[in-house]
Amino acid sequence: MANDKSSMQLITRGILSENPIFKLALSMCPAVGISTTVMNGFMLGIAVLFVQVFSSVTISVFKNLIHPRIRIPTYTLTIATWVTVIDLVLAAYLPEAYAKMGIFVKLIVAFAIITMRLEMFACKEPVKDSFWDGLGMGLGFMIGMMVIGFVRELLGSGAILGMDVLGFKPLLFFILPSAGFFVVGLMMAFFNWIEIFYKRSKGLK
């Protein structure tokens, strides 16, 4: 029972209180670059989730064999191996989605969030917890990407998952690549505003 609770905590921590995109502000490149649709966000999210979970588990399994002085190169090589795996799998089975994501799949290897989780969590904690932590962080990233993709797709092209829902295009500007910065900036400001508002209302009570 206790284990179930902690695994749930680990997952919700990755999704909410330590969300990689909105809270930690790490791995912003793909969040700005390719989050033009929900589908793009979902695909890259899956790739990151895969790499995060498998590298966390790998490092956690071998944590006692890794000499502390060479831990960072070890992390990098582990991540690079799993990125190669997902890169080849996506290129073979989902060539269209892979073409849309372009170089960003290969660049997962340089995502700060993955190295950070390995350094802060997986190299100390047991395998099971590392798995849940990796899953939570990966899901948090995926959900963040999908939320940005949702906003951009809905406001930019009036559609969700390629289906036209609004019938018009409120802010065509949002679909342009350079609008990624604006969308992420405005959404961060929006979340900050909610937080400030919430704190204020609590303080008044």
Add this chain to the structure above:
Amino acid sequence: MMMPAKSKSIVLTALLLWFAPFLAQAEGLIVDQTFTGKNQITATFSAPIAKDVAEDIKNYTVFEESDPDILLELSSATLASDGKSVTLAFKAPLNTVKTHVVDAKGLAGIDKTTFRVSKSYLGYLFGILISALLINNFVFTKYLGLCVFFGTSKKKSTAKGMGVVFTLVMVASALMSWFFYQFILIPFNLNFLQIVIFIGLVSLTVQAVDTILRKVNPVLFNSFWVYLVLVIANCVIIAVPLILANNNYNIFETFMLALGAGGGFLLALYLMSSVSERMQLAKIPASFKGLPIAFIVAGQFAMAFLGFSGLQIF
């Protein structure tokens, strides 16, 4: 004393040989040939030629030198009023980076005239530099390296140091990656290992720069080592080897790409830090403080950089 002069002349001859194909002009009938616009080739002749021969598109076969099997389709051939130059228009835009070969039949009674159209190679290299620097700026149009970009663009001095270190590491690691890619990965068919090899090389370069700088110039090292730590696994640096492997660049192109990418990063950091210094004095709404306003400023820069797209110097 003889040696330097001799080696100099060897280098010069080598350079001449290198550029000879680009400098050479087709002799005789054809005086000049250039790309005009995206889908036109203009050839100038030494003497006026007959209109009906020159304007018949069946008389021309055009292809890229590297793909002689793929013939490019012409839409029209127009002879100028003085009869001395002909403009060939194509159905699809030409890849003006490649050398194009034009075979013409029956011009001025000659059975077959062949000429090559190409841009100057130095101009093309310079084009890669400008493209990586401005048109495809890594930060503002490719959205790479944002973590470091937002992290270190608070002060101008930090931005400059960071940009210089990035450029150095980028050029060194790109050249090394090129050697590994051309002489190990391709010959042994190990292309699937590129991510592992490139990230290893980048970490190695950073480590090497760290060690060398520590011994050679301790003063510089003291001011730079903070940035070196940040460089290790950054997506801008790992992106350059991946791009050059994708495009199969040669060593000169690789150097120019790395230099342009590093310079572009330096430019972006410097611009952003200048704005950040001003923003510290500005009154920013509480919910926009910190990252949100930085993102919005970066968005405005990105829109300004859109203006560079379509820039063509050569």
